[in-house]
Amino acid sequence: FLLGATNEVVEAAQYALQQRYPNISFAHHHGYIDLEDETVVKRIELFKPDYIFVGMGFPKQEEWIMTHENQFESTVMMGVGGSLEVFAGAKKRAPYIFRKLNIEWIYRALIDWK
Template sequence: MINKCKDQRVNVLNLYFDNVTMSQMEENVERFFEEARDENLFIVTANPEIADYATNHVRYQRLINQADYVVPDGTGIVMGAKMLKTPLKERVPGIELMEACIRLANRKQQRVYLLGSKEEIVQQATRQLQTRYPNVTFDFHHGYIDVNDAQIAHDIRQFNPDYIFVGMGYPRQEEWIERFVDHFERTVLMGVGGSLEVFSGSKKRAPKLFRKLNVEWVYRFLIDWKRAGRLKSIPVFLYKVMQQKYNKK
């Protein structure tokens, strides 16, 4: 794993975010393959929900901070960093970083494994992505698994992937990566939450206007009011950021 000093990262609720742009992350991933090392690259895309959860689960917080890159997937993280007067350059949406990686895989004719969601969802996501990126070799498995089941990791290893995108939701996806990362060599591993549903077409991403205004969460709430319970984490997160701000004084 990449050795980086915490002082070079932005501390938001004791999660240490890399202050990078999307284009810089694309360059980091491409450079990882060019350097021809046997190590893996573990990327966490953390939003306010994850940051809030991590404040109450120290082991999970430690797991995230051990990743090679922690990027701000959420407007709230960028807002929080700005409130703390340690601004991040920009939001790095996990779904966009995932697709950037797949574009790179298409150029390099690499292998991509999708792990997560229901069988029909991950299967459809694979079909859709295969159509768009014909030079990529895909394989997949649903996410309804025991995160301790080593057989799944063994089967994936036989596929010899360059990328493993794990869409099982936090904290399971990061816990799975932590548990089995050593089964692989020169592989990019990243938790991608609900991205597989979007790529399958079963869920729609917010229109570009919502994304440009950094209010994608508003669109998700409007089309799925059941998310109201999950959105409670945002004001809680901001309250905790305010506490961090005043504790620093």
């Protein structure tokens, strides 16, 4: 399950991932939600995901994961920051040297500074 970004971005990310991994079922919801929104939680529960990738940025994605960790005990939840934008093609990955040194997050912090 992909949770985060704008609806347009998360739809494009789902489409790209579905093309790359055709044997895996994906579902999504945009990330502009209240952390306590049970409508989204119920939708995720109905999908019964093995993984929930939360791309809402720090600290919102970590707060959402911590708030709902007991509802998805057998599901792996991971904060993925701006990865949904990368999968959707809306943003490029960091230059190779940042990736090689495992400091892509520094590049993101500099480029996406708000």
